Amino acid sequence: MSNIELREISKSYGDVEVMNDINLEIQDGEFIVLVGPSGCGKSTLLRMIAGLEPITAGDLLFDDELVNELAPRDRDIAMVFQSYALYPHMDVARNMGFSLEIRGEKAQIIDQRTQKSADTLGLKGLLDRLPKALSGGQRQRVAMGRAIARDPKAFLFDEPLSNLDAALRVEMRLEIAKLHQRLGATMIYVTHDQVEALTLADRIVVLNEGKIQQIGRPLELYQSPANLFVANFIGSPTMNIFDVKQVGAELQLVNGALIGMSGGGAAVSFGIRPEHIAIVAQDKGHVVGTAEVVERLGSDSNIYTQVEGLGQVLIRHHGNTELNIGDKFGLEFNVSAAHLFDSDGIRLTLDK
Amino acid sequence: MSVFAKPAVGWTISKYIVLALYLAFALFPLYWLLKISVTPEKLIYSDGVALWPSEVTLDNFKSVLLYTDFLIYFKNSIFVSFGTAALTTVLAAAAGYAFSRFQFRGKKIIIGIMLITQMFPLLIIIAPIYRIISGMGLLNTLTSLIVVYTAFNVPFATFLMQSFFDGIPKDLEEAAMIDGCTRLQAVRKVVFPLTLPGLAATLGFVFTAAWSELLFAIMLINSNDKMTFPVGLLTFVSKFSVDWGQMMAAGVFALVPSCLFFIFIQRYLVQGLTSGAVKG
Ligand SMILES: Nc1ncnc2c1ncn2[C@@H]1O[C@H](COP(=O)(O)OP(=O)(O)O)[C@@H](O)[C@H]1O
Ligand SMILES: [Mg+2]
Numbered sequence: 001m002s003n004i005e006l007r008e009i010s011k012s013y014g015d016v017e018v019m020n021d022i023n024l025e026i027q028d029g030e031f032i033v034l035v036g037p038s039g040c041g042k043s044t045l046l047r048m049i050a051g052l053e054p055i056t057a058g059d060l061l062f063d064d065e066l067v068n069e070l071a072p073r074d075r076d077i078a079m080v081f082q083s084y085a086l087y088p089h090m091d092v093a094r095n096m097g098f099s100l101e102i103r104g105e106k107a108q109i110i111d112q113r114t115q116k117s118a119d120t121l122g123l124k125g126l127l128d129r130l131p132k133a134l135s136g137g138q139r140q141r142v143a144m145g146r147a148i149a150r151d152p153k154a155f156l157f158d159e160p161l162s163n164l165d166a167a168l169r170v171e172m173r174l175e176i177a178k179l180h181q182r183l184g185a186t187m188i189y190v191t192h193d194q195v196e197a198l199t200l201a202d203r204i205v206v207l208n209e210g211k212i213q214q215i216g217r218p219l220e221l222y223q224s225p226a227n228l229f230v231a232n233f234i235g236s237p238t239m240n241i242f243d244v245k246q247v248g249a250e251l252q253l254v255n256g257a258l259i260g261m262s263g264g265g266a267a268v269s270f271g272i273r274p275e276h277i278a279i280v281a282q283d284k285g286h287v288v289g290t291a292e293v294v295e296r297l298g299s300d301s302n303i304y305t306q307v308e309g310l311g312q313v314l315i316r317h318h319g320n321t322e323l324n325i326g327d328k329f330g331l332e333f334n335v336s337a338a339h340l341f342d343s344d345g346i347r348l349t350l351d352k
Numbered sequence: 353m354s355v356f357a358k359p360a361v362g363w364t365i366s367k368y369i370v371l372a373l374y375l376a377f378a379l380f381p382l383y384w385l386l387k388i389s390v391t392p393e394k395l396i397y398s399d400g401v402a403l404w405p406s407e408v409t410l411d412n413f414k415s416v417l418l419y420t421d422f423l424i425y426f427k428n429s430i431f432v433s434f435g436t437a438a439l440t441t442v443l444a445a446a447a448g449y450a451f452s453r454f455q456f457r458g459k460k461i462i463i464g465i466m467l468i469t470q471m472f473p474l475l476i477i478i479a480p481i482y483r484i485i486s487g488m489g490l491l492n493t494l495t496s497l498i499v500v501y502t503a504f505n506v507p508f509a510t511f512l513m514q515s516f517f518d519g520i521p522k523d524l525e526e527a528a529m530i531d532g533c534t535r536l537q538a539v540r541k542v543v544f545p546l547t548l549p550g551l552a553a554t555l556g557f558v559f560t561a562a563w564s565e566l567l568f569a570i571m572l573i574n575s576n577d578k579m580t581f582p583v584g585l586l587t588f589v590s591k592f593s594v595d596w597g598q599m600m601a602a603g604v605f606a607l608v609p610s611c612l613f614f615i616f617i618q619r620y621l622v623q624g625l626t627s628g629a630v631k632g
Contacts, residue, residue: 052526072529079530085523089545099531102541146531 002063002153002186003028004049009058011044011210019044019210022058026188031180034190035197036207037233042190045207046156049188051075062153078147079156082163084139086131092142093118093127096149103150117145121175137168148179154186161196173199194234198222206230228269228345237274237302240313244270244340251340255309257287260335267340267348274302274316276334279323285330289313291323305331382607389413389600396596412601422602424577425584429563430609432494432580436501436562440509441554443502445547448513449539453522466507474504478571485572496572497580501562509554516550517543552617559613563606581606 004026011019019041026032034042047053049060051072060068067075078099086095094101096117097110105113118124121141131139140160147155157176161169177200180187191197197204198218206213206221206229213233214226225231231239244251246265250258259270282288289305292312301321305313313331323329340348388396389412391405399405416422450456451463481500482491490496520543528538566582573579579587581602588599 050526050530052529071534072526073532073534077530079527081523081527083521083523085521085527087524087528087542089542098528102528102532102537146527 003030004154004186004188005059005061005064006049007059007061009045009048009055009060011041011048011053011056017210019048019056022212024205024212024215026186029184029186031187031189031200031202033197033201033204034188034207035192035194035204035233036213038192040207041210042192042207043158046079046158046188046190050077050079050156076153077156078150078152078154080143080147080158080160082159084131084143084163086139086142086146088131091128091130092123092134092145095131095142096145098146099150113149114145117149120148120179121145136164137172140164140168140172144176144179148183152185154188157187157189159191160189162191162193176200194236198234204234206233208233224347225339226347228271228341228347231271231339231341231347235273237314237316239271239273239339240277241341242270242272242310243268253287253310255287255307257310259286259333259338261338261340263340263348266342268343269341269345271339271341272333273337274314275318276337277313277315278332278334279303279315279317279321280330280332282328282330285332287313287331288328289331291325291327291329294321294323294325296320307331385600385603385607388596389604391597393595393597412597413604416598416601416605420598420602421576421579421587422581422584422605425579425581426605428494428578429581429606432497432501433559433562433609435494435498436505437555437559439498439502440505440558441513441551443506444509444513444554445551447506447510448515449517449543451510451514452517453525466510469504469507474567478567481568482571491572492574492578494578494580497562497565497569500568500572501558501565505558505561509558512554512557513547513550516547516553520546556614556617560610563610 006022006024006026009019009022010017022045024032034045036042044053048055051067051070051074055068059066062075087098090098093114097114100110100113114127118127121144123138123141123145126134126138126142131142134142140163143160160176161172164172173196176189180200189196189200198221201218203215203217204221205215208229214221214230216224216226221230221234225234228241232241243254244259244263244267246252246263246267247258249262251261251263251267251270252258253270278285287307287310289307291303292306293302293304295302295304298320300319301317301323303315303317303321303323305315307313315331317323342348387404390408390410391399392407392409392411395405395407451459485491485496485500488496490499524542524546525535525538528542529535533541564582565580569580569583570586573583576587585599585602585606588595588602
């Protein structure tokens with residue numbers, strides 16, 4: 001077990017800087033999720049922590065000890081690859097016991113530990129199979145089994161579920177959550193899927209273009225996104241964002257509607273989540289819209305609404321809806337849950 | 353009809369006919385080699401193009417073994433071909449691994465130069481090679497052949513090995529290094545077993561090339577006891593006649609090592625070992 005600290009870490013490939021000024025302190029036993037769009041540098045950061053990629057500048061510390069130059073094998077971490085990276089010429093048991101074998105552990109102990117992780121992951125009957133004789137889900141389990149067979153200081157996961165189908169993904173997500181509870185180990189998990197991030201993480205680190213956008217607990221990111229990027233990235237369906245300008249004491253949308261709140265002069269964008277818009281009578285509410293597409297999901301409904309002078313607005317309605325395509329209605333914004341952003345995209349703190 | 357139903361008999365038969373035609377075409381020269389080798393000398397011309405001689409004899413084989421220097425040529429060829437194959441494969445594997453896995457200064461230039469070496473017809477560099485080998489005092493030695501063959505085969509063999517290494521996901525080595533291996537251990541325990549087909553293919557390719565090389569073997573060797581088999585075959589051609597029977601018998605013997613070699617490595621040539629490494 002250990003805590004991991006990243007101090008002003010940056011990374012360049014030649015002249016191209018892909019990672020800039022990364023500061024992060026990970027507590028012992030914490031589940032950290034790195035999330036961001038494809039190409040934002042999540043894997044690079046994880047690989048630097050693993051020792052597979054040299055760190056261009058900055059310090060990486062495990063338990064207050066500088067490990068920048070330490071070889072991967074001496075860092076005592078386990079990693080689950082997106083491709084699983086199972087050794088094709090070794091059976092499942094040997095795959096899982098390989099790290100112990102390399103470290104010169106006794107055969108009897110290797111056997112014990114392999115059996116135990118096979119039990120944990122439901123791989124009992126498969127121990128003497130080669131990876132090519134396994135299904136995708138089973139391979140994924142073996143990859144996890146390989147990580148837990150030894151008792152590493154920390155677990156690193158690089159998009160471990162992205163090659164599974166939707167149902168299996170949900171199942172394995174749950175297993176990873178349980179695994180973390182049982183082992184209590186430090187885990188760093190990379191994903192581009194914000195649902196995985198929100199469900200698994202103690203804390204989420206949102207990355208974009210090699211920079212940390214925000215670090216926080218899942219609900220924190222949802223309720224108080226630091227900037228437009230996080231506001232857009234976290235939450236599904238995504239937040240509605242509109243341009244606004246200050247007119248007197250109130251903010252005005254581009255179609256002229258007033259929204260009944262003040263931005264203190266700095267606000268240029270108004271963000272409201274689909275679930276914070278209520279459907280009301282036409283003469284009530286802030287604006288009037290027409291339903292264009294209605295998606296009925298059972299527990300919720302998504303209503304894609306055309307508002308004149310404003311464009312498309314998405315509303316999420318809890319439960320089923322009576323609305324049909326072409327229906328006109330009023331939209332009422334729950335302004336206490338809305339967000340304002342300045343011209344740099346930074347969220348303004350409102351005194352409500 | 354289901355796509356998995358048994359194919360029609362006509363279809364199966366025509367497949368075999370095509371295969372048989374191809375095999376006949378490819379193997380006929382070998383058959384003719386065998387046929388002449390068992391034909392008594394007096395019948396070689398009189399039997400003409402008959403598919404099988406009216407009389408069969410093993411005399412040609414006997415005289416090749418007992419009355420010619422064939423065994424010496426054969427031994428020399430084995431030594432040169434194995435030496436070349438082993439040396440080339442080791443060098444090519446090391447270089448191919450580096451090209452596949454590392455970025456380094458001048459990599460493109462080195463690859464370019466290696467490609468250029470493959471562009472010249474051998475004939476135009478025979479003279480300089482002769483000078484170099486003679487300067488090194490290696491003329492008329494088997495070592496000179498190994499050196500020259502290795503030099504000429506390494507570029508292609510390197511590209512071959514590189515493509516095999518490229519086919520092995522980098523993730524596997526990285527996983528091994530995280531599991532506790534040094535890079536060398538990772539190569540030995542994970543990459544090497546998966547590259548066996550590649551190594552076998554490279555060995556086989558280089559072995560065959562060295563086994564049948566004639567040009568340099570003629571140029572660099574002049575004493576009978578250092579001749580390799582292809583040069584030795586020429587001794588069956590005298591000023592006024594060619595001893596076809598013995599030549600073909602020697603040829604049959606020459607096929608044996610190649611055949612044995614490929615029988616031995618063919619199970620490594622079977623691909624697909626890496627399937628199942630990644631994804632599902
Ligand atoms: N070996 C490399 N050489 C040059 N650029 C690279 C290399 N590896 C990654 N990059 C760049 O670094 C950025 C981050 O990549 P990566 O960490 O793989 O993103 P992610 O995992 O978030 O999708 C990308 O823009 C990618 O093009
Ligand atoms: Mg990635």
